[in-house]
Amino acid sequence: MTSTYAGIRENRPDTDTFLHLGGTSCDLADKFEKRCLQVADRTFSQGQQCQQINSLATFLTMEDSVLIVHSPQGCAGCVTAANDGYRVGQIHRGIRNPQNAHIIISNLDEQDVILGGEEKLRESIQIAIERHHPKVVFLFASCASGIIGDDIDAVAASEQTADGPVIIPIHCEGFKSNIPGSGFDVAFIALNKYLLKGEQLPTQKGLINLFAPVSISFADQYEMQRVLSDIGLSVNYIPFFSSYEKLRSIPAAEASTAICKVFGDEFMKTLYTDYGVPYAHTVMPIGLRNTDLWFKGIADLVGKGKEADAYIKRERERVLPKIEGIRRRLEGKRVFVCGGTGRSFAAAALIDDFGMKLVGLQTPTYDEDAQFDIRHLTSIHGDFLVDVANMQPYEQVNLVKRLKPDVFIGVPEWTARLGIPTTHVLDVKRPTMGYNGLLYLGEKIAEQIENPGFNVKLSRYANLPYKESWYGKDPFKFIKQQEPDDTALVREVVLT
Ligand code: SF4
Known part of the structure; x- marks a missing residue:
């Protein structure tokens, strides 16, 4: 890599x-x-978003994983908002009894800050495996674990077994960056290092990695898949409502694109460098101009530009009269x-x-x-x-x-x-x-x-x-x- x-x-x-x-x-x-x-x-300064929440949100909706936050209790507090979105997202996808995300907090306290908290992390990993039988366990660092020098990489390596889940440490200590988007990047860097590992896969023609953060509604997922499927492309929707198998197949895609400008953009560069998967990094598909640009960006990349032009023309004819009606009010x-x-x-x-x-x-x-x-x-x-x-x-x-x-x-x-x-x-x-x-x-x-x-x-x-x-x-x-x-x-x- x-x-x-x-x-x-x-x-x-x-x-x-x-x-x-x-x-x-x-x-x-x-x-x-x-x-x-x-x-x-x-x-x-009045409040600032921490990058850790973005690392957590990256993998929150994985169906076969557990997220262990190695921190004091408060760090993962605002993940409840993302969890609410996850529950609603399940209902929108037809799941009648929605589950909470599998999150365990190691709960570092004053004593751990002095004596070290690695034992608590090991204990959390054992609980995660016994309780949820996951295929992947993510370990998230925090300011406290970083400052006291707990070695989450070493703990992950020593707890990794041949037949157990893949254990992935993620270095999202809040103090490392003032840009919340960094949280996405460190999550994907860890994913590449511990799960994809530079292994090449045969390319699946027409398969597109569509990188989407947890804040995307089911209606938006459906809409973007509708647009892409109309020109004969299929979607590997990553990592939202994803799974171990879907993550593993990322290098097999013909190309990648992202719904958000700062989610997956750095990872798409890595996928190109390490696996030869090209990418389209354009805009967020909100509004007419941006939707056209976003769609054309990925369609041109895989040689479907003409089909995209025809589709855009049809869609514009359909929505423009309705937009005109709204325009009169706004x-x-x-x-x-x-x-x-x-x-x-x-x-x-x-x-x-x-x-x-x-x-x-x-x-x-x-x-x-x-x-x-x-x-x-x-x-x-x-x-x-x-x-x-x-x-x-x-x-x-x-x-x-x-x-x-x-x-x-x-x-x-x-x-x-x-x-x-x-x-x-x-x-x-x-x-x-x-x-x-x-x-x-x-x-x-x-x-x-x-x-x-x-x-x-x-x-x-x-x-x-x-x-x-x-x-x-x-x-x-x-x-x-x-x-x-x-x-x-x-x-x-x-x-x-
Ligand atoms: S990781 Fe650091 S910045 Fe983020 S919530 Fe915890 S203490 Fe705050």
Whole structure:
């Protein structure tokens, strides 16, 4: 295996990645182009997503696996949201009695932090095997296990038996990266190292690896499979609702593509390098333009471009009159979009289908990919405000209150309390993607704008925790550029 990428996104050699920025789209894009964007940090931070949850979510829905989180209890707390999506996903797939994901937490405590927690990890592996008889056991590191130096690789190797499950250690210690997408990368790096192991398989003509995160609804899976099967392609849907056998067959695919821009993108490069499987890395298939681009990307790669063109023409003829109807309800509405790297840009492009105007965008990272999207969006919407932030709701509500959009598209818990209509594109239960998802999403946005009553009432009774004076201050007040002297000091320390 030839891959050398360590799974820390901010350290990728081929792109500059910025995590703390605020400004107008034109200004940021110009500075990025001239390579004069300054590295900055936040002197105050309110919540930040950890990469471990993304590593967990990568394999959460595997039908024959157990996930062991080697951490104190709290680390896996927010996995309950993904588990909820998993349960609903089972019901949508016809399973009448949905199961919880098989997750065991080793529960490191104060004593383990001093004396070491490897015994607890061994015990957890034994419990996992006796209780669930899995084919794969994933071990997830945490900040605590990393800091105390528990060797999860050595534990995995010593517990591995010839006839037992494959034990895969994953190095997703939260402190290693500030980019949550790194959690996906370290999970796939471990999968390649411990399960695929560089073994070549004969290529199955027409088989496509479709990489999809846990946040994709069954309706979206069905829609993307429908689109691909229409031109004679079959789908290995990875790793969502997947299995040991499906993972093993990844190198046999004719090509790969991903539904999300930051899920599986680095792994697809590895699959090309190690197994010769080509890939299409384009956009998230949300909205007309993006769905066309996504579909053409994979179709062209496997020589089905003409069939794809014909299909796109038929689908456009089918959905355009319906889009026109929705457009009449939404045209001219001002929108603030917030989401992960893939969804925020896809949603911002989608609103153009309905004639809406982008006034603000919050996204976790700014890199070469983001630059391309920002330029595209600016050409449609003109200048708009950009907040590059992993979470940071205090900045979000300040911006939204200033910009006064007609609708907020994104995770709505905070801005809903401002009383403005909200909806989101991170929907594990309803359609979002492809041609049918576009219609559903358009209807959903229009209904929210036409029926804002719930959020209006919410704003009367559920206050946000900020003082009124905060809304009069610069929303980017806490983003501080790194002083040149700081850089010199860091260099000096590193060199001595
Ligand atoms: S791994 Fe670290 S950053 Fe992630 S939840 Fe645990 S303590 Fe927090």
